[in-house]
Amino acid sequence: MSVTISPKRLRREFVRKIKELSGQNLQLCYQCGMCSGVCPAVSNMDLSPRQIIELARLGLEEEIINSKTFWICASCLACTVNCPRGFDLSKMMEAIRLLTLRKNVDHVRPEEISPEERRTLPQIAMVSGLRKFTG
Amino acid sequence: MSLAYYPGCTLKTKAKNLEEPAIASMEVLGAKLEEIPRWNCCGAVYSLADDDLIHQVAPVRNLIRAKEQGGNELVTLCSFCLNTLKRANLLMKENAEKRNTLNSFMDEEIDYSGEVKVVHLLEVLRDEIGWESLAQKVKLPLRELKVAPYYGCTLLRPREVAIDSVENPTILHEFLKALGAAPVDFPESARCCGSYQIVSNPDDISGYAWDILSSALSRGAEALVLTCPLCDFNLGRGQEELRKQHSEFKGMPLFYFTQLLALALGIDPQVCHFELNYPGPESLLREKNLLSRGGSF
Numbered sequence: 551m552s553v554t555i556s557p558k559r560l561r562r563e564f565v566r567k568i569k570e571l572s573g574q575n576l577q578l579c580y581q582c583g584m585c586s587g588v589c590p591a592v593s594n595m596d597l598s599p600r601q602i603i604e605l606a607r608l609g610l611e612e613e614i615i616n617s618k619t620f621w622i623c624a625s626c627l628a629c630t631v632n633c634p635r636g637f638d639l640s641k642m643m644e645a646i647r648l649l650t651l652r653k654n655v656d657h658v659r660p661e662e663i664s665p666e667e668r669r670t671l672p673q674i675a676m677v678s679g680l681r682k683f684t685g
Numbered sequence: 686m687s688l689a690y691y692p693g694c695t696l697k698t699k700a701k702n703l704e705e706p707a708i709a710s711m712e713v714l715g716a717k718l719e720e721i722p723r724w725n726c727c728g729a730v731y732s733l734a735d736d737d738l739i740h741q742v743a744p745v746r747n748l749i750r751a752k753e754q755g756g757n758e759l760v761t762l763c764s765f766c767l768n769t770l771k772r773a774n775l776l777m778k779e780n781a782e783k784r785n786t787l788n789s790f791m792d793e794e795i796d797y798s799g800e801v802k803v804v805h806l807l808e809v810l811r812d813e814i815g816w817e818s819l820a821q822k823v824k825l826p827l828r829e830l831k832v833a834p835y836y837g838c839t840l841l842r843p844r845e846v847a848i849d850s851v852e853n854p855t856i857l858h859e860f861l862k863a864l865g866a867a868p869v870d871f872p873e874s875a876r877c878c879g880s881y882q883i884v885s886n887p888d889d890i891s892g893y894a895w896d897i898l899s900s901a902l903s904r905g906a907e908a909l910v911l912t913c914p915l916c917d918f919n920l921g922r923g924q925e926e927l928r929k930q931h932s933e934f935k936g937m938p939l940f941y942f943t944q945l946l947a948l949a950l951g952i953d954p955q956v957c958h959f960e961l962n963y964p965g966p967e968s969l970l971r972e973k974n975l976l977s978r979g980g981s982f
Binding site for chain 1: 693694695698699728729730732733734735736737740763765766838843844851877880881882883884885886889892893896913914915918922
């Protein structure tokens with residue numbers, strides 16, 4: 551993929567919020583791609599976990615927010631335990647989700663969950679799904 | 686031995702087949718699981734955002750309930766609950782600023798600073814009962830049952846709450862050996878089943894499930910053993926779709942570890958609630974002569 555990098559496109563506030571919410575130092579990443587290699591969901595993502603980190607530190611808010619990667623992440627923490635730099639990507643993915651959810655934009659609408667699903671899904675699926683996908 | 690026990694929501698409804706065989710088995714092993722009073726939902730997932738303290742209130746309240754009982758340990762069966770409670774406990778132990786904020790917010794509660802140790806029942810079996818003692822109590826060895834141990838995510842990650850080695854876990858393998866079964870190693874044993882993505886992207890789940898189940902099958906496993914009701918749902922209910930997608934796939938029974946425990950200890954199979962398992966394990970258990978004692982489900 552190619553992206554245009556320029557001071558005009560840099561969203562400093564977006565980068566600041568990601569750092570604040572995740573508590574992570576984005577500069578730790580040296581782009582080795584271990585996170586993408588161990589991610590079980592990478593084939594369903596449009597941007598790989600490694601790309602998300604790079605785009606975030608370039609302040610490219612638009613590319614990230616328009617991606618579906620952070621909604622596909624299941625917080626399985628395979629990236630977290632395998633990162634050679636100790637960067638906790640699961641916390642960065644959560645921060646990006648929250649930047650959307652806290653604007654009252656839900657990713658899942660509870661009323662659209664079918665009665666059949668409500669009847670069969672285990673409670674931990676409903677609670678965790680609504681925790682991750684609604685504000 | 687009496688153990689303070691946190692069941693969590695799913696075990697009281699959809700996953701009775703995880704809870705009931707655990708309670709019966711522990712009694713046979715000389716331990717009573719004492720449910721803590723007034724427990725509430727732990728929140729299922731640990732809050733990963735630095736500023737999100739309100740979601741720590743639910744798990745911490747449960748830890749306070751356990752502290753009030755006077756015990757120093759809280760046992761869980763559901764690996765989601767284990768993870769959420771253990772991480773919240775670590776926060777209360779190690780982060781003085783957040784601990785103070787949470788304690789002040791819950792001013793009706795006693796102060797809490799991580800005094801209770803959160804453990805999974807598998808750890809109790811390994812560390813307090815011991816595999817050898819467990820093996821001696823086995824009345825119906827699960828001979829010839831080839832089982833793939835599936836750890837999933839939350840028993841092992843993140844590293845600071847893992848119940849075993851993150852890279853090379855053996856606790857379920859050792860457990861199976863103590864029961865007389867044959868553990869079947871497979872590379873996907875700690876790979877995510879898709880978890881709560883079942884709520885937003887159910888179509889993706891069958892891909893995750895296929896990676897896990899086909900790998901275990903190709904290594905000769907006849908069944909999978911697991912600890913998490915969400916893994917059970919994604920890997921079990923998802924098999925209907927997998928049979929349509931892969932004509933060679935005939936299905937693979939899944940067991941909660943507590944069901945195999947109860948079966949091996951000679952407890953009436955009705956306690957195991959195999960009727961809640963999907964796909965049903967009856968034909969496999971009959972084939973292996975593992976239902977001969979209790980007779981029926």
